């Protein structure tokens with residue numbers, strides 16, 4: 001579904017990604033892991049077209065993503081949540097979710113200005129979709145709550161919910177459980193599996209919580225210094241000497257899960 005082919009991204013003298021290739025099959029949970037600064041978020045920023053690679057190809061469902069702008073990538077079926085939750089804090093949960101539907105709305109200026117039936121129908125569909133998402137997230141009771149009043153864990157869920165509003169084929173989750181307590185982590189872990197099984201999404205996940213990664217992932221790619229150092233099923237990469245070496249100093253995260 002998604003292919004990185006020899007992708008290199010540089011910032012000044014820094015190679016954030018160096019000749020990176022990997023393939024994400026449809027319908028899986030695929031995790032990108034690696035120490036801080038390994039290049040994981042840069043991968044997401046290339047897919048979202050916030051960054052343009054210096055060389056290489058990124059192909060999604062047979063199309064080269066490099067020819068698209070960020071909002072076009074969403075329309076192609078790729079939505080994302082952010083490492084630092086990016087929500088409108090003074091708006092309600094419902095209104096934040098509705099912003100996620102925006103790329104799907106038919107934008108006819110006349111229809112919007114005159115509030116014609118087509119526009120009203122589109123708005124009704126957006127609200128219906130938001131209720132579906134809230135139900136799936138199990139937070140229907142929070143629809144009218146201002147986001148700034150929510151715990152960080154719930155804000156993260158709303159951020160994921162907003163990505164779901166676009167009805168994506170692939171969802172990119174950047175450290176969805178960072179800063180969460182064990183109960184919230186368990187809830188998100190369950191949600192990630194639901195996104196695959198019930199929503200049919202392909203999930204691309206960046207996460208430092210190794211027990212979560214090892215539990216939910218079908219495949220894992222391990223990065224270090226912008227390069228792929230291992231890939232395979234969770235058990236395979238967990239025992240790979242190059243991976244253990246890269247994580248020296250963060251050994252606890254691996255020991256915990258073996």
Ligand SMILES: Nc1ncnc2c1ncn2[C@@H]1O[C@H](COP(=O)(O)OP(=O)(O)OP(=O)(O)O)[C@@H](O)[C@H]1O
Pocket residue numbers: 011014015016034035036037038039040041042043
């Ligand atoms: N916009 C930018 N300008 C300059 N350097 C950047 C930029 N974005 C990323 N980098 C650099 O690229 C490298 C990879 O960063 P990236 O954020 O992709 O790593 P990461 O694996 O996501 O790290 P973390 O796990 O800490 O989030 C780092 O050295 C980072 O400082």
